Amino acid sequence: MSPSDIAVRMTHIAKAYGACVANHDVDLEVRRGEVHALVGENGAGKSTLMQILSGLVRPDSGTVEVLGRDVTGWTTAQAIAAKVGMVHQHFMLVPTLTVLENLVLGREPTKGGRLDLEKARAQLDTLSKETGLDVPPDALVSSLSVGRAQRVEVLKALYRGAELLILDEPTAVLSPPEVTELLAVLARLKAAGTTVILITHKLPEVLRASDRITVMRRGKTVATLETASTSASELAEKMVGRSVDLEGEARRSTSGAPAKGPTRLSASHLVVRGAAGTRAVDDVSFELRAGEILGIAGVEGNGQTELVLALAGLLRPEAGSLRMGGTDITRASVAARKARGLSHVPEDRQGRGLVLDYSIEDNLILGHERAFTRSIWLDRGRMRAFAERAIDEHDIRPRDPTLPVRALSGGNQQKIVIAREMGHGFEVLIAAQPTRGVDVGAIEAIHARLRAARDAGKAILLVSAELSEVLSLADRVAVLFRGRIAVELSGGEATPELVGPYMIGAATAKGAA
Numbered sequence: 001m002s003p004s005d006i007a008v009r010m011t012h013i014a015k016a017y018g019a020c021v022a023n024h025d026v027d028l029e030v031r032r033g034e035v036h037a038l039v040g041e042n043g044a045g046k047s048t049l050m051q052i053l054s055g056l057v058r059p060d061s062g063t064v065e066v067l068g069r070d071v072t073g074w075t076t077a078q079a080i081a082a083k084v085g086m087v088h089q090h091f092m093l094v095p096t097l098t099v100l101e102n103l104v105l106g107r108e109p110t111k112g113g114r115l116d117l118e119k120a121r122a123q124l125d126t127l128s129k130e131t132g133l134d135v136p137p138d139a140l141v142s143s144l145s146v147g148r149a150q151r152v153e154v155l156k157a158l159y160r161g162a163e164l165l166i167l168d169e170p171t172a173v174l175s176p177p178e179v180t181e182l183l184a185v186l187a188r189l190k191a192a193g194t195t196v197i198l199i200t201h202k203l204p205e206v207l208r209a210s211d212r213i214t215v216m217r218r219g220k221t222v223a224t225l226e227t228a229s230t231s232a233s234e235l236a237e238k239m240v241g242r243s244v245d246l247e248g249e250a251r252r253s254t255s256g257a258p259a260k261g262p263t264r265l266s267a268s269h270l271v272v273r274g275a276a277g278t279r280a281v282d283d284v285s286f287e288l289r290a291g292e293i294l295g296i297a298g299v300e301g302n303g304q305t306e307l308v309l310a311l312a313g314l315l316r317p318e319a320g321s322l323r324m325g326g327t328d329i330t331r332a333s334v335a336a337r338k339a340r341g342l343s344h345v346p347e348d349r350q351g352r353g354l355v356l357d358y359s360i361e362d363n364l365i366l367g368h369e370r371a372f373t374r375s376i377w378l379d380r381g382r383m384r385a386f387a388e389r390a391i392d393e394h395d396i397r398p399r400d401p402t403l404p405v406r407a408l409s410g411g412n413q414q415k416i417v418i419a420r421e422m423g424h425g426f427e428v429l430i431a432a433q434p435t436r437g438v439d440v441g442a443i444e445a446i447h448a449r450l451r452a453a454r455d456a457g458k459a460i461l462l463v464s465a466e467l468s469e470v471l472s473l474a475d476r477v478a479v480l481f482r483g484r485i486a487v488e489l490s491g492g493e494a495t496p497e498l499v500g501p502y503m504i505g506a507a508t509a510k511g512a513a
Contacts, residue, residue: 003068007032007164007195008053013062015048017407020398022048023059024219032067035186035196037206037227040216040239041439042411043397046199047089049216050166053197054086055079066164080106085162087153089169089199089410089437090350095142099135099152100124103159120159127155131185133178143275145305150174154182165189168199169410172437174300176467183209201411201439203232215239240441261290263325264459265311265342265428270320272306280306282483283320288428288459293450295474295491296463299503303483304463305347308432311461312344313337314352324428338367341427345417345434347463353417354405361387361401363416368424390419395442410437418446422453429453432463447473467496467503481505 008030015023023045030036038046051057053064055076064072066082079086093102100120109119121137128134133151141149154170171179186196186209200206206213207227215222215238222238236244265288274280280303288294298304309315311322313334321330324340332340346352354363361383365372372383387401394415398408405413414437421429431450435443450473454460464470470477477494479486479502486502501507 005032006030006065007034007067008197009063009065010049010053011063011065013049013052013064014060015045015052015057016060020400020403020407021219023052023062026062026216026219026221028214028221029224030195030197031212032195033190033193034211035190035198035209037198037200037210037213038216039200039203039206039213039235040222041218042201042415042437042442043218043409044216044239044439045219046216047168047409050086050168050197050199053079054084054166056086080160083161083163084166085157085160085164086166087157087168087170089172091141091149091153093141093149093152093156096140098138098140099144100137102141102152103137103156107160123159124155127158130188131155131158131181133181133185145301148301151178162194164195164197166197166199169201169437170198171200171202171205174465176299176465178300179205201437201443203235203440206235207232217241236440239439242441244440244444261292261457261459263287263323264290265461266323267311268321268323270307270310270322271318272303272310272315273318274303274306279318280483281310281317284480284483284485285320286478286485286488288461290427290459291454291457292475293454293460293462293473295470295477296461296480297467297470297477297499297503298480300465302480304432304480306483307480308344308347308430308463311430312342312346335367341425343421343424343426343429345421345429345431347432347436349410349413349417349436354413356406357404359402359404360391360396360408360416363405364390364401364420364423366420368420371424386423390416390423394419394445411439411442414438415442418449422449426458428459428461430461430463433465434462435464435466435469467499470494471496471499479503 006029010026010028013023013026026049040046048057052059055074055078058073063070100117103124104120109116124137133155135148135151141152157165171182174182189196198210210227212224213227214224215235217239268285270281270284271279272281284307296304306315310317313332317330321328323329324342329337350356364387365383372379384401391399391401396412396415405416418434435446450460462470462473471494475491476488477491477499478488479499481502
């Protein structure tokens with residue numbers, strides 16, 4: 001292969017943050033015009049490697065070449081000028097600006113010396129139609145759901161004309177139809193000569209979209225494989241160093257039927273307004289019982305976010321009521337709900353689940369500080385012991401409880417949220433996108449913990465954009481469409497073929513096609 005066929009060559013890359021080694025002697029070669037997948041466990045060093053390539057991070061040693069030119073240590077401005085674009089796992093958006101303003105930030109179109117937003121609006125409209133990633137151009141980014149904000153990130157990179165496009169977990173917050181649309185976009189970009197580096201934990205997407213795959217583990221390159229000659233099970237084993245159960249077989253209650261325990265959480269005719277003033281949750285009623293997992297399925301943007309926020313006490317319902325056991329909690333504070341045993345894994349781990357500049361051990365006790373207080377002071381010894389146990393049990397990396405959470409990969413940040421929300425005793429768990437951005441080994445472990453909690457008599461409300469996850473775990477499945485429950489099915493009868501039409505509004509009554 002001639003040197004001109006190589007888009008990226010990274011050789012002997014090393015990067016450490018103090019005692020934490022993110023990359024150790026990593027090699028990566030990406031061919032021009034291919035979709036190259038980069039996979040590995042959370043904390044394997046994938047994002048750091050791509051941050052080096054995109055100019056955000058300077059390597060400690062090693063060489064970075066783009067199109068045959070040594071660009072080691074270049075800046076983000078130089079990378080963008082060379083048409084290298086990166087869509088980050090955690091958004092690089094200004095929440096107080098509109099979608100359109102974020103799109104043009106740093107590359108503002110002008111006409112007669114004045115900002116020409118209408119030109120950018122036309123370009124955004126064209127990109128949205130080409131990609132299917134529709135976003136409201138005049139909406140503030142702060143008002144968008146996580147899924148819509150991710151679309152803005154993808155559109156921003158395409159707007160800047162990237163010819164080498166790095167996508168870090170781009171589908172983690174997209175619905176299945178949106179994933180299909182994005183993969184179609186990648187295919188069109190590849191056909192037009194764009195080189196794509198795709199980081200994702202979703203192995204079916206890797207096998208579907210990529211030409212070659214590089215596997216990383218614990219900061220090192222393990223293998224580079226031709227996609228056509230590998231499988232999901234082989235990739236998973238290389239990623240985590242052991243065999244992984246990818247089937248996700250449901251391990252429901254031992255009776256094989258929905259649990260008959262007492263009602264732990266219930267909603268009656270709940271109405272919740274969304275950011276745009278519409279009824280995001282429109283007359284929703286359900287009961288969640290001890291010893292069961294109730295799964296909420298649906299295409300993202302159909303009221304799931306607002307429902308979870310209302311249940312957790314972060315958004316006040318306009319009408320209807322909420323009860324925990326026999327107690328009305330409709331107007332109860334977050335603290336009062338937590339005191340009654342309500343735990344919440346938020347869909348936006350950075351925005352609502354963590355304080356990024358706090359340490360791992362500090363984040364692991366948020367909301368539970370009193371349990372670690374002696375007199376009026378925090379008992380740091382007990383906090384450290386709890387953190388060390390959580391780090392071991394949940395395989396949080398790096399294994400230093402004093403590190404700021406900001407320094408961790410997204411998947412390891414998610415493990416911290418799971419460890420905290422399932423580690424202090426609870427009766428009801430609201431788990432919103434609990435495995436978003438998490439590797440296959442960690443997904444297996446989180447699913448096992450959810451099942452164990454269910455079997456121990458806990459009540460779990462699972463909200464997930466991954467239909468396979470809902471069908472794998474739930475004893476009952478409710479489909480949310482346009483803020484209403486379109487259908488409720490037992491876990492045994494719910495199948496993708498039956499649930500799918502309700503998710504997109506093609507079925508309106510049980511059994512309809």
